[in-house]
Amino acid sequence: MSNIFPKWANKVPILLGICISVGVVLCIAFIWYYFSPKYTDVGYAPVQPVPFSHKLHAGDLGMDCRYCHNTVENAAQASIPPTETCMTCHSYVLPESAKLSPVRESFAKDTPIEWVRVHMLPDYAYFDHSIHVSAGVSCVSCHGRVDQMEVVTQNQPLSMGWCLECHRNPGPNLRPLDKVTDLGWDPKKAGYDPAKDPHRLRQVNPKVDCSTCHR
Numbered sequence: 001m002s003n004i005f006p007k008w009a010n011k012v013p014i015l016l017g018i019c020i021s022v023g024v025v026l027c028i029a030f031i032w033y034y035f036s037p038k039y040t041d042v043g044y045a046p047v048q049p050v051p052f053s054h055k056l057h058a059g060d061l062g063m064d065c066r067y068c069h070n071t072v073e074n075a076a077q078a079s080i081p082p083t084e085t086c087m088t089c090h091s092y093v094l095p096e097s098a099k100l101s102p103v104r105e106s107f108a109k110d111t112p113i114e115w116v117r118v119h120m121l122p123d124y125a126y127f128d129h130s131i132h133v134s135a136g137v138s139c140v141s142c143h144g145r146v147d148q149m150e151v152v153t154q155n156q157p158l159s160m161g162w163c164l165e166c167h168r169n170p171g172p173n174l175r176p177l178d179k180v181t182d183l184g185w186d187p188k189k190a191g192y193d194p195a196k197d198p199h200r201l202r203q204v205n206p207k208v209d210c211s212t213c214h215r
């Protein structure tokens with residue numbers, strides 16, 4: 001009887017135990033990593049070098065997004081403003097503020113502020129702001145209520161499925177061009193119908209073939 005299993009078989013239960021526990025740990029690590037907000041990216045809100053508040057500047061003070069992100073209508077990228085833009089006000093608004101000292105230092109030394117990127121697509125995906133903004137898609141569809149954020153937080157997954165969902169049915173996300181940066185304006189409440197907007201020269205029809213975004 002004692003010869004049916006070779007001697008090493010005694011170790012099998014131990015090895016099996018080790019394998020299973022390693023497997024469980026890997027499984028937890030996998031779920032933790034891939035389901036964490038860092039991976040899906042929604043909720044990602046890195047700490048910035050200056051506590052710049054969109055709620056204060058864009059919300060309370062009512063500054064238009066394009067005052068600072070002035071290429072958003074004409075270029076693929078929405079520019080991050082240079083320090084000079086801040087200093088047009090902050091050379092006399094709160095000139096002593098400690099929170100603004102990195103801004104003054106950047107201005108004096110002529111070195112850019114190292115803002116941390118929040119939204120980022122992989123290199124193999126092509127995106128262009130101007131196409132979307134000129135079609136009447138608002139910042140709010142992709143970035144949420146930035147005008148209410150103290151710290152910019154990623155609000156949408158920016159995944160391929162998410163892009164395609166709107167490309168297949170853009171209608172509910174369209175608005176008049178002069179309302180693109182008015183994040184609180186709701187096309188549904190206003191009963192907006194893009195087909196009846198005399199300012200629209202053509203109806204938008206986003207493409208869904210692969211080469212649209214992978215070129």
Ligand code: HEC
Nearest residue numbers: 057058063064065068115116117118119139143146147152
């Ligand atoms: C006074 C200038 C200013 C105004 C006005 C402004 N922004 Fe910004 N925005 C910045 C600066 C500076 C950053 C980089 C720091 C940060 O992320 O907070 C930024 C970052 C962002 C980002 C994140 C960029 C990234 O790294 O992914 C988004 C999205 C954004 N702004 C959208 C908006 C929208 C929408 C509006 C209008 C409601 C707006 N901004 C108005 C200055 C401004």
Ligand code: HEC
Nearest residue numbers: 050051052081085086088089090093094097098099100103
């Ligand atoms: C159009 C004018 C204007 C521009 C441009 C502007 N700000 Fe401001 N900022 C203000 C005002 C007004 C306040 C609030 C002042 C107060 O609370 O009395 C303020 C407050 C701040 C504060 C809070 C300071 C504190 O001590 O509480 C920070 C930080 C700040 N701004 C950063 C920036 C940065 C960074 C930029 C450039 C991306 C910028 N601001 C561009 C007008 C401006």
Ligand code: HEC
Nearest residue numbers: 065069072077078079119120121127132137138139142158
């Ligand atoms: C259709 C979706 C969509 C709309 C509409 C949109 N954005 Fe973006 N935005 C993105 C994506 C996606 C990125 C990341 C781009 C990348 O990594 O190349 C981004 C990045 C940014 C950035 C970081 C700099 C850059 O260009 O990569 C800023 C600032 C920004 N958006 C501001 C705005 C503002 C302001 C508006 C409205 C006028 C707006 N966005 C409208 C999807 C959108």
Ligand code: HEC
Nearest residue numbers: 126127131135141163166167170173204205206207212213
């Ligand atoms: C909220 C709606 C919406 C979202 C989200 C969206 N798009 Fe679009 N996209 C549009 C509209 C509307 C157009 C304009 C189509 C037209 O002009 O006929 C467009 C056009 C484009 C174009 C130009 C090619 C074409 O179809 O005319 C590219 C490239 C593009 N989108 C990439 C992306 C990528 C990449 C993402 C995700 C990161 C994305 N879009 C997310 C609505 C959206």
Ligand code: HEC
Nearest residue numbers: 121122125158159160163164167207208209210212213214
């Ligand atoms: C509207 C824009 C858009 C179109 C159309 C599109 N993709 Fe993508 N695709 C993306 C974006 C954005 C990502 C990056 C997603 C991310 O970062 O999670 C992506 C990612 C991918 C990936 C990497 C794996 C993944 O899912 O993240 C593959 C593979 C891919 N796309 C293949 C395709 C194929 C094949 C087609 C045609 C059937 C296609 N895509 C059409 C925007 C698009």
